[in-house]
Amino acid sequence: MMRHIISILMENESGALSRVAGLFSARGYNIESLTVAPTEDPSLSRMTLVTRGNDEIIEQITKQLNKLIDVVKLIDLADSFHIERELLMIKVKTTPEMRDEIRSMADIFRGKIIDVTPTTYIIEMTGPSEKLDAFIAAIDPESIIEAVRSGPTGISRGELGLHL
Amino acid sequence: MELNGAQIVVQSLIDEGVEYIFGYPGGAVLHLYDAIFQQEELKHILVRHEQGATHAADGYARATGKPGVVLVTSGPGATNAITGIATAYLDSIPLVVISGQVSLPVIGSDAFQEVDMVGITRPCVKHNFLVKDVTKLAETIKKAFYVATSGRPGPVVIDIPKDITAPHIKVPYSYPDSVSIRSYNPVVTGHKGQIKKAVDLLLSAKKPIIYSGGGVVLGEASESLIEFTRTLGYPITNTLMGLGSYPATDKQFVGMLGMHGTYEANMAMHESDVIIAIGARFDDRVTGKLDLFCPNAKIIHIDIDPASISKTVRVAIPIVGDVKPVLEQMLELIKASTIKIDADALAQWWKQISEWQAINCLEFDRSSPLIKPQYVIEQLHEVTQGNAYVTSDVGQHQMWAAQYYKFNKPRRWINSGGLGTMGFGLPAAIGVKLAFPESDVACVTGEASIQMCIQELSTALQYKTPIKILNLNNRYMGMVRQWQEFSYESRYSHSYMDTIPEFVKLAEAYGHVGIRIDKPEEVRPTLEAAFAMKDRTVFIDIMTDRTENVYPMIEAGKGHHDMKLRVAIGTSTDRELA
Numbered sequence: 101m102m103r104h105i106i107s108i109l110m111e112n113e114s115g116a117l118s119r120v121a122g123l124f125s126a127r128g129y130n131i132e133s134l135t136v137a138p139t140e141d142p143s144l145s146r147m148t149l150v151t152r153g154n155d156e157i158i159e160q161i162t163k164q165l166n167k168l169i170d171v172v173k174l175i176d177l178a179d180s181f182h183i184e185r186e187l188l189m190i191k192v193k194t195t196p197e198m199r200d201e202i203r204s205m206a207d208i209f210r211g212k213i214i215d216v217t218p219t220t221y222i223i224e225m226t227g228p229s230e231k232l233d234a235f236i237a238a239i240d241p242e243s244i245i246e247a248v249r250s251g252p253t254g255i256s257r258g259e260l261g262l263h264l
Numbered sequence: 265m266e267l268n269g270a271q272i273v274v275q276s277l278i279d280e281g282v283e284y285i286f287g288y289p290g291g292a293v294l295h296l297y298d299a300i301f302q303q304e305e306l307k308h309i310l311v312r313h314e315q316g317a318t319h320a321a322d323g324y325a326r327a328t329g330k331p332g333v334v335l336v337t338s339g340p341g342a343t344n345a346i347t348g349i350a351t352a353y354l355d356s357i358p359l360v361v362i363s364g365q366v367s368l369p370v371i372g373s374d375a376f377q378e379v380d381m382v383g384i385t386r387p388c389v390k391h392n393f394l395v396k397d398v399t400k401l402a403e404t405i406k407k408a409f410y411v412a413t414s415g416r417p418g419p420v421v422i423d424i425p426k427d428i429t430a431p432h433i434k435v436p437y438s439y440p441d442s443v444s445i446r447s448y449n450p451v452v453t454g455h456k457g458q459i460k461k462a463v464d465l466l467l468s469a470k471k472p473i474i475y476s477g478g479g480v481v482l483g484e485a486s487e488s489l490i491e492f493t494r495t496l497g498y499p500i501t502n503t504l505m506g507l508g509s510y511p512a513t514d515k516q517f518v519g520m521l522g523m524h525g526t527y528e529a530n531m532a533m534h535e536s537d538v539i540i541a542i543g544a545r546f547d548d549r550v551t552g553k554l555d556l557f558c559p560n561a562k563i564i565h566i567d568i569d570p571a572s573i574s575k576t577v578r579v580a581i582p583i584v585g586d587v588k589p590v591l592e593q594m595l596e597l598i599k600a601s602t603i604k605i606d607a608d609a610l611a612q613w614w615k616q617i618s619e620w621q622a623i624n625c626l627e628f629d630r631s632s633p634l635i636k637p638q639y640v641i642e643q644l645h646e647v648t649q650g651n652a653y654v655t656s657d658v659g660q661h662q663m664w665a666a667q668y669y670k671f672n673k674p675r676r677w678i679n680s681g682g683l684g685t686m687g688f689g690l691p692a693a694i695g696v697k698l699a700f701p702e703s704d705v706a707c708v709t710g711e712a713s714i715q716m717c718i719q720e721l722s723t724a725l726q727y728k729t730p731i732k733i734l735n736l737n738n739r740y741m742g743m744v745r746q747w748q749e750f751s752y753e754s755r756y757s758h759s760y761m762d763t764i765p766e767f768v769k770l771a772e773a774y775g776h777v778g779i780r781i782d783k784p785e786e787v788r789p790t791l792e793a794a795f796a797m798k799d800r801t802v803f804i805d806i807m808t809d810r811t812e813n814v815y816p817m818i819e820a821g822k823g824h825h826d827m828k829l830r831v832a833i834g835t836s837t838d839r840e841l842a
C-alpha cells in the first residue's frame with residue numbers, strides 16, 4: 101500500500117470539495133489528509149490529498165477524480181521528484197524547569213515558539229510529515245495539550261508544474 | 265429579449281430542441297409551470313409519480329438517442345425522482361432533470377419541502393448544478409445538455425431555487441450555440457499506436473471473440489460494428505445493454521454473454537485467446553468470478569471512459585475513445601494490413617463454437633399445456649416481425665425478453681441493466697411511444713414489477729400512447745424465487761404475494777383494454793388482436809408456467825465455463841415447486 105500525494109487543480113466552486121470527498125467515501129478509498137486553498141487564479145483552487153493504495157486503486161482514484169467535471173487537472177506527486185511540507189502547531193504545557201529543554205528541542209527541529217503564556221508554549225514547525233512525527237515523538241506526550249497539523253501539501257521539482 | 269427566469273428555462277429548452285418534458289408540479293416550480301402554460305412548443309407530459317417521469321424521459325432517450333428532460337418540484341418531488349436518476353446513471357443515459365428548490369434566502373433553514381438535491385444526487389449524476397443567479401440560467405442549461413450528452417452520457421440535475429424563476433425579475437436572454445468547459449474535454453479519437461497494436465493482435469488471433477456492449481448503442485456505432493465484425497469473420501457476443509447493436513439473427517452472433525447468456529457465448533469467452541471489448545464495462549453479471557475470467561485471453565478494450573478500463577479486469581491494450589471513430593480507424597488498418605488471418609485456426613474455432621451451439625441451451629418445452637414465457641416472447645417477435653420497441657421491467661421476464669426477442673436493430677431493447685429497477689418498463693414504454701407513435705411498443709413485465717409504477721397507466725390514457733403490456737404472470741417474484749430454489753433449498757421467503765390484483769379490471773379501470781389468457785394456443789391470436797388495436801393500450805395478463813426458470817445460468821462464484829443448463833426438456837411442466 102504505497103502512499104500517494106495527489107495534487108488537484110479544480111474549479112473554485114461551492115460543492116467541488118464535497119464531490120471529491122464524496123467520491124472517496126462512496127468508492128471506499130481512504131483519505132489520509134486533505135488540504136485545500138484558492139490559488140493565484142481566484143477561479144481555481146488547489147487540493148492536496150494523501151491516500152494509500154496499490155497501483156490499481158491509485159489508477160482508479162486518479163481516473164475517477166479526473167472524471168469529476170470540476171477537476172481541471174491533477175498529478176500524482178509520488179510519480180516524480182517533489183517537495184512536501186506540512187505545518188504543525190503544537191501547544192505544550194511547560195513548567196519552569198522544562199522550558200529550556202523544550203526550547204532547544206524546538207531549535208533542533210527548526211521550530212519556532214510563537215506564543216508563550218506562563219504555563220504553555222505554542223511551537224510552529226514546517227517540514228516533511230516524518231519530521232513532524234519525529235518531533236512529536238521526541239517530546240513528553242504528557243505535556244502535549246493540543247497538536248494541529250495541516251496535512252501535507254506538495255510541489256513538483258524542476259520545470260514541471262500543475263497549471264492551466 | 266428580456267425574459268424572467270421561468271421563461272428562460274422554457275425558452276432554453278425550446279432552443280435546445282426539446283420536444284417533451286416529463287414532469288409533475290408543486291410549489292417550488294409553480295412559476296415554471298405558469299411559463300409552460302403560456303406557450304405551446306414545449307409539450308409537457310404529466311405523469312402520476314415523479315419516478316415515472318424519469319423513466320419515461322429515460323425510455324425516450326434510449327429510443328431516440330436524444331436527452332430526456334424532466335421537471336419536478338422540490339422536496340418529495342425531487343426525492344421521488346432519485347430512483348430514475350440512478351437508473352439512468354448506471355446505464356449511461358443522457359437526462360436533464362430540473363428540480364425546483366426553495367428560494368435562495370431560505371436554503372439551509374429546513375424550509376418547507378427543502379432537501380439538498382445537489383447533495384442527494386451527487387453520487388448518481390454525471391454532474392449537477394445549483395443555479396444562484398438568473399443571468400447564468402441559460403448558460404447553465406446549455407452546459408447541462410452538453411455534459412449529459414457528450415463523452416460517456418449520463419444524467420445531469422439542475423436545481424433551481426424558486427426566486428430564480430420569479431416572474432418580475434427579467435434579464436436579457438440569449439441561448440448559447442455551444443459552451444465549453446475547461447475542465448471537461450471528452451476524448452474522441454483513439455491513440456494511433458494503441459490502435460495499430462490492437463489490430464496486429466486481433467489479426468493474429470486463433471480463437472478471437474468480439475464482446476460489445478451498450479457503448480455501441482450510445483455511440484451510434486452499430487453500422488461500424490457490423491462492418492468491423494463481418495470484415496473479420498469473428499464470433500460476436502453482446503451484453504444485455506448491447507443487444508440489437510449487432511443483428512441477433514446473424515450467423516456470426518453467438519448470443520448474449522454473462523449470467524444468463526448462451527452457453528456458446530460464455531464458452532467462447534472462456535476459451536478465447538483474444539477478446540476485443542467494445543463499449544462494454546466488464547460488469548460482474550458478465551464476468552462471473554473474476555479469478556476464473558477468460559484465463560487465456562489477451563484483451564483489447566475500447567471505451568470512452570478511461571475509468572471503465574482496467575477497473576475490474578486488467579487489459580493488455582486499452583484504447584480510450586469514441587467507439588465509432590475508433591472502429592473506423594481500426595477497419596482502415598485491418599484492410600491495409602499485411603497480416604493474414606489464420607483461416608484454418610478460425611475455421612477450427614467456428615467448428616468448436618458450433619459444437620457448443622448444438623447443445624441448444626435456449627431450447628424449452630414446446631409441448632407443455634401451460635404457457636411458457638419463452639414461447640410468448642418468440643411469438644411477440646413474430647407478430648411484431650422483430651420491429652417492435654420492447655421495454656421491460658426486472659426479473660425473469662426481462663431475461664427471457666433478452667434471450668428470445670432477437671433484436672436486430674439498436675435502441676429497440678429498452679431495459680434497466682445496471683440498477684435493475686423494477687417499475688421501469690411501463691413509463692419507459694410511454695416515453696418510447698411518444699417518440700415513435702407509429703411503431704409497435706411492447707412492455708414485457710411481471711406481476712410484481714408492473715405494480716411499482718402501475719399508476720402510469722393513467723398517463724398512457726391521457727396522452728394516447730397505445731402500448732401493449734405483456735404481463736408474464738407467474739404469481740411469483742420469479743427471479744427471487746429462482747435464486748431461493750437454487751441457493752436457499754427452496755425456502756420461498758416473501759417472493760410471492762397472496763393478493764395479486766385482477767389486472768384485467770385494473771386495466772379497464774384505467775380506461776384500457778384488459779385480456780387474460782392461460783392457454784398456449786391463445787397466445788398468438790391474442791397478440792395479433794392486441795397489436796391490431798392500434799389506438800388502444802392493451803394489458804395482456806398472461807398466466808405462465810410458474811415453475812419456469814431462466815437457463816442457462818452462471819451461479820454465484822462460478823466461471824463462464826461452468827454454466828448450469830436446463831436438466832431435461834419435457835419435465836418442467838410436471839414439476840411441483842417445493
Ligand SMILES: Cc1cc2nc3c(=O)[nH]c(=O)nc-3n(C[C@H](O)[C@H](O)[C@H](O)COP(=O)(O)OP(=O)(O)OC[C@H]3O[C@@H](n4cnc5c(N)ncnc54)[C@H](O)[C@@H]3O)c2cc1C
Pocket residue numbers: 354355356415416417476477478479480482483484502503504505506520521522523524525542543544545546547549550566567568569572585586587588658659662680681682683684685743
Ligand atoms: C436481473 C439482471 C440480470 C442480468 N444479467 C445479465 C447477463 O446475463 N448478461 C449481461 O450482459 N448483463 C446482464 N445484466 C446487466 C448488467 O447488470 C449490466 O447492466 C450490463 O452487463 C452492462 O452492459 P455493458 O457492459 O454493455 O455496459 P453499459 O452499462 O452499457 O456501459 C457502456 C460502456 O460503454 C462506454 N461507452 C459509452 N459510450 C461510449 C462511446 N461512444 N464510445 C465508447 N465507449 C462508450 C461506457 O463508458 C461504459 O463503459 C443483468 C441485469 C439484471 C437486472
Ligand SMILES: Cc1ncc(C[n+]2csc(CCOP(=O)(O)OP(=O)(O)O)c2C)c(N)n1
Pocket residue numbers: 657658659660661662684685686687709710711712713714736738740741742743744
Ligand atoms: C425496485 C426493486 N426492488 C427489488 C428488486 C429485486 N428483484 C429483482 S427481480 C424481482 C422480482 C420481480 O418479479 P416479477 O416482476 O414478477 O418478475 P419475474 O421475475 O417473476 O418475471 C425482485 C424483487 C428490484 N430489482 N427492484
Ligand SMILES: [Mg+2]
Pocket residue numbers: 659710711712736737738739740741742
Ligand atoms: Mg412474476
